[in-house]
Amino acid sequence: MTAENDKPPRRRRKDTRPAEIIEAGLIEFALNGYAGTKLTHVATRAGISKGTIYHYFPDKDALFRQAFRTRFIDSLADVEEFPSIPDGPVAPILRMALRIAYDELAQSDALGLLKIMLVEGDRFPELAKACRDDLLVKVAEPLRMLIQRGIAQGELADGAYQTIPAILFAPGVVIALTASMAENTTDGPDVFDTVLDVLMMGILKRP
Amino acid sequence: MTAENDKPPRRRRKDTRPAEIIEAGLIEFALNGYAGTKLTHVATRAGISKGTIYHYFPDKDALFRQAFRTRFIDSLADVEEFPSIPDGPVAPILRMALRIAYDELAQSDALGLLKIMLVEGDRFPELAKACRDDLLVKVAEPLRMLIQRGIAQGELADGAYQTIPAILFAPGVVIALTASMAENTTDGPDVFDTVLDVLMMGILKRP
Amino acid sequence: MTAENDKPPRRRRKDTRPAEIIEAGLIEFALNGYAGTKLTHVATRAGISKGTIYHYFPDKDALFRQAFRTRFIDSLADVEEFPSIPDGPVAPILRMALRIAYDELAQSDALGLLKIMLVEGDRFPELAKACRDDLLVKVAEPLRMLIQRGIAQGELADGAYQTIPAILFAPGVVIALTASMAENTTDGPDVFDTVLDVLMMGILKRP
Amino acid sequence: MTAENDKPPRRRRKDTRPAEIIEAGLIEFALNGYAGTKLTHVATRAGISKGTIYHYFPDKDALFRQAFRTRFIDSLADVEEFPSIPDGPVAPILRMALRIAYDELAQSDALGLLKIMLVEGDRFPELAKACRDDLLVKVAEPLRMLIQRGIAQGELADGAYQTIPAILFAPGVVIALTASMAENTTDGPDVFDTVLDVLMMGILKRP
DNA sequence: GATGAATGAGCTTTCATTCAT
DNA sequence: AATGAATGAAAGCTCATTCAT
Numbered sequence: 001m002t003a004e005n006d007k008p009p010r011r012r013r014k015d016t017r018p019a020e021i022i023e024a025g026l027i028e029f030a031l032n033g034y035a036g037t038k039l040t041h042v043a044t045r046a047g048i049s050k051g052t053i054y055h056y057f058p059d060k061d062a063l064f065r066q067a068f069r070t071r072f073i074d075s076l077a078d079v080e081e082f083p084s085i086p087d088g089p090v091a092p093i094l095r096m097a098l099r100i101a102y103d104e105l106a107q108s109d110a111l112g113l114l115k116i117m118l119v120e121g122d123r124f125p126e127l128a129k130a131c132r133d134d135l136l137v138k139v140a141e142p143l144r145m146l147i148q149r150g151i152a153q154g155e156l157a158d159g160a161y162q163t164i165p166a167i168l169f170a171p172g173v174v175i176a177l178t179a180s181m182a183e184n185t186t187d188g189p190d191v192f193d194t195v196l197d198v199l200m201m202g203i204l205k206r207p
Numbered sequence: 208m209t210a211e212n213d214k215p216p217r218r219r220r221k222d223t224r225p226a227e228i229i230e231a232g233l234i235e236f237a238l239n240g241y242a243g244t245k246l247t248h249v250a251t252r253a254g255i256s257k258g259t260i261y262h263y264f265p266d267k268d269a270l271f272r273q274a275f276r277t278r279f280i281d282s283l284a285d286v287e288e289f290p291s292i293p294d295g296p297v298a299p300i301l302r303m304a305l306r307i308a309y310d311e312l313a314q315s316d317a318l319g320l321l322k323i324m325l326v327e328g329d330r331f332p333e334l335a336k337a338c339r340d341d342l343l344v345k346v347a348e349p350l351r352m353l354i355q356r357g358i359a360q361g362e363l364a365d366g367a368y369q370t371i372p373a374i375l376f377a378p379g380v381v382i383a384l385t386a387s388m389a390e391n392t393t394d395g396p397d398v399f400d401t402v403l404d405v406l407m408m409g410i411l412k413r414p
Numbered sequence: 415m416t417a418e419n420d421k422p423p424r425r426r427r428k429d430t431r432p433a434e435i436i437e438a439g440l441i442e443f444a445l446n447g448y449a450g451t452k453l454t455h456v457a458t459r460a461g462i463s464k465g466t467i468y469h470y471f472p473d474k475d476a477l478f479r480q481a482f483r484t485r486f487i488d489s490l491a492d493v494e495e496f497p498s499i500p501d502g503p504v505a506p507i508l509r510m511a512l513r514i515a516y517d518e519l520a521q522s523d524a525l526g527l528l529k530i531m532l533v534e535g536d537r538f539p540e541l542a543k544a545c546r547d548d549l550l551v552k553v554a555e556p557l558r559m560l561i562q563r564g565i566a567q568g569e570l571a572d573g574a575y576q577t578i579p580a581i582l583f584a585p586g587v588v589i590a591l592t593a594s595m596a597e598n599t600t601d602g603p604d605v606f607d608t609v610l611d612v613l614m615m616g617i618l619k620r621p
Numbered sequence: 622m623t624a625e626n627d628k629p630p631r632r633r634r635k636d637t638r639p640a641e642i643i644e645a646g647l648i649e650f651a652l653n654g655y656a657g658t659k660l661t662h663v664a665t666r667a668g669i670s671k672g673t674i675y676h677y678f679p680d681k682d683a684l685f686r687q688a689f690r691t692r693f694i695d696s697l698a699d700v701e702e703f704p705s706i707p708d709g710p711v712a713p714i715l716r717m718a719l720r721i722a723y724d725e726l727a728q729s730d731a732l733g734l735l736k737i738m739l740v741e742g743d744r745f746p747e748l749a750k751a752c753r754d755d756l757l758v759k760v761a762e763p764l765r766m767l768i769q770r771g772i773a774q775g776e777l778a779d780g781a782y783q784t785i786p787a788i789l790f791a792p793g794v795v796i797a798l799t800a801s802m803a804e805n806t807t808d809g810p811d812v813f814d815t816v817l818d819v820l821m822m823g824i825l826k827r828p
Numbered sequence: 829g830a831t832g833a834a835t836g837a838g839c840t841t842t843c844a845t846t847c848a849t
Numbered sequence: 850a851a852t853g854a855a856t857g858a859a860a861g862c863t864c865a866t867t868c869a870t
Contacts, residue, residue, distance in 0.1 A: 202409025
């Protein structure tokens with residue numbers, strides 16, 4: 001075995017380092033919360049040494065901010081094309097959108113970050129704001145457009161809910177958040193479907 | 208030595224101390240999360256010294272558990288009389304119940320504890336379980352009975368939602384949880400009312 | 415049940431309290447070492463409260479000193495009549511004396527105190543000195559007389575050992591000290607007998 | 622800022638640090654016992670900061686175990702060549718061996734560690750066992766062989782003592798242990814010589 | 829006198845951060 | 850640029866000691 005053998009390839013593009021650290025941080029933060037995350041673990045997961053983190057981020061706080069932003073920008077990127085949607089009934093599209101959003105949230109570590117923001121939100125007000133703004137612009141707005149089209153088509157009921165479409169996500173968020181607390185029931189997915197039933201029923205126009 | 212002694216008199220309050228410490232702990236935990244709560248701060252808030260906490264609680268963990276239990280037992284005590292409800296339409300009662308639950312959650316520091324359980328639930332599995340069990344027995348069960356009466360009366364739609372009535376709380380929980388993250392809009396209550404509209408619509412039987 | 419019933423008899427002769435505390439302290443010190451002994455445990459064992467100890471002893475240190483003295487004075491009280499010994503061979507008497515001393519040491523908590531003195535002797539120099547003096551006066555001196563009688567009778571060999579008769583105890587002390595470290599062999603007593611054999615052989619006059 | 626920086630330079634000595642810490646710990650443990658040893662003092666003695674200890678040892682317990690093992694392995698390493706001994710009378714060799722063992726014990730801080738093991742042996746049962754095992758294998762066994770040769774040669778008396786040769790060390794151990802308690806008499810060595818006289822007399826075969 | 833609640837100095841331990849290499 | 854040994858502030862916890870009752 002040569003001397004150069006037992007270390008991973010030294011050459012990394014300098015540009016990928018921050019992203020790798022953020023990725024590792026994301027996982028650790030999501031798993032252990034903010035205070036529970038040790039920079040050593042982040043470093044280990046990223047395959048670097050603790051000190052290197054400080055080359056790219058001034059401190060733990062900054063790493064978290066950056067990671068949080070990155071993840072939320074990533075997650076919401078897919079949503080943007082929403083409005084480009086064919087004519088026809090709006091309800092199935094809406095339902096699917098909620099479903100996709102739920103699945104996304106339940107699987108990714110966005111959930112972990114969200115939990116952190118809930119508890120430590122006061123420490124990161126700009127993140128909370130950015131989070132809010134992004135959600136409003138990228139999620140609520142397209143949703144509102146969709147809903148309004150549904151109302152215009154006589155498909156959806158006309159109601160105050162259209163002013164705060166984001167609330168349609170609420171049940172999904174709670175189910176995702178409490179999933180780890182809930183007993184391991186095998187009908188997890190069905191829970192959300194049941195909720196969707198109620199929600200859709202609630203907004204469909206009555207004959 | 209001046210007239211104002213710089214040390215407050217030692218008071219002996221064996222009976223009330225635990226409750227005072229729990230109260231102080233509750234506030235600190237709700238404000239700062241579990242890891243973020245320093246026993247010094249709890250002591251200061253309770254007007255005692257650090258060591259005194261250890262007279263009444265073996266460690267920080269135990270204090271949190273006790274505080275959590277105390278608060279949840281307190282909060283849920285009011286709910287118990289639910290089922291003793293007069294005949295007649297069920298929907299307004301349901302709506303009021305959700306409203307009351309929301310207000311309760313939004314105001315008390317139960318919200319802070321809930322946040323902690325979301326993030327650190329893994330560390331306190333028995334609390335998570337107790338929380339779940341209490342909610343199921345004290346909240347979900349009466350709710351289910353109410354709903355079933357509504358269905359029997361032809362008032363509510365027959366649907367899968369009756370099997371998981373707790374889900375009706377979800378929107379309220381999210382609104383409460385994210386309230387601190389949300390911009391301070393004065394129409395907070397209206398948001399929940401709007402949600403109630405949708406929810407009630409979703410479960411009312413269609414003509 | 416009357417009010418006076420659930421407490422042990424209140425009336426104690428004031429004079430017995432210190433002795434009771436010392437007794438309790440002795441046991442705890444012997445079991446747990448000096449630093450390892452908590453005054454709470456001493457109090458509990460003595461059936462009193464922590465504060466009461468401070469009525470009789472200024473501090474933990476003082477309690478230990480007093481306890482130590484008491485035990486050693488007690489233990490050595492029996493030894494004093496040693497010299498009043500009938501004429502005849504001295505060896506069996508010597509042997510029995512060593513045996514008795516060994517048994518005494520092995521059983522009582524004097525062993526525990528001795529261990530403490532070994533480790534913390536520097537903190538209690540007067541105790542070490544008192545211990546030494548007592549042993550010399552009460553044990554070594556009678557022993558020396560006995561030995562000299564043996565030599566005079568032509569029974570024991572004439573040797574330097576007569577100047578430091580205390581050394582005859584050494585093997586017993588080591589066996590007692592290490593008994594807790596040693597594997598639980600059932601032949602414990604025989605070990606000491608074997609040692610006695612060697613010792614006696616070593617001092618008996620050769621034909 | 623003056624020319625003498627008030628902080629010593631950080632040195633990086635990964636290889637030597639553990640040994641230095643152990644050395645410092647050894648001294649402190651020997652001086653103050655286990656509970657009496659503060660890691661701050663160990664750190665100060667080692668010329669490092671408190672935290673650095675935790676780079677190399679998970680906790681105080683581990684440091685003690687490691688230190689203990691290190692010292693005992695060191696101390697007993699020299700003894701191993703024992704059996705390779707020329708023909709001829711065995712008694713002088715035995716006597717010298719006991720003398721060497723005594724000197725070794727009396728000087729090194731092995732004595733301090735031994736004291737700790739006597740008092741806190743219950744907390745470190747594996748150390749007690751390792752200690753016992755090492756002593757048996759490395760010390761008692763060669764000694765037994767030597768003794769048996771002596772008996773075979775008609776030099777030593779045949780007696781039960783040969784089954785527990787370790788007991789020959791007992792007087793030396795007691796003398797060493799109590800040396801700190803004893804008055805600083807300058808004839809310390811002679812005490813042990815006197816004891817050796819008795820011991821050797823006791824095992825030499827009588828004509 | 830007796831009590832035990834209350835204290836706080838002091839200990840072990842953790843970990844973000846620094847910096848010599 | 851990268852490392853990880855070293856730091857030290859700060860946290861949880863212990864317990865001898867005090868003192869109001």
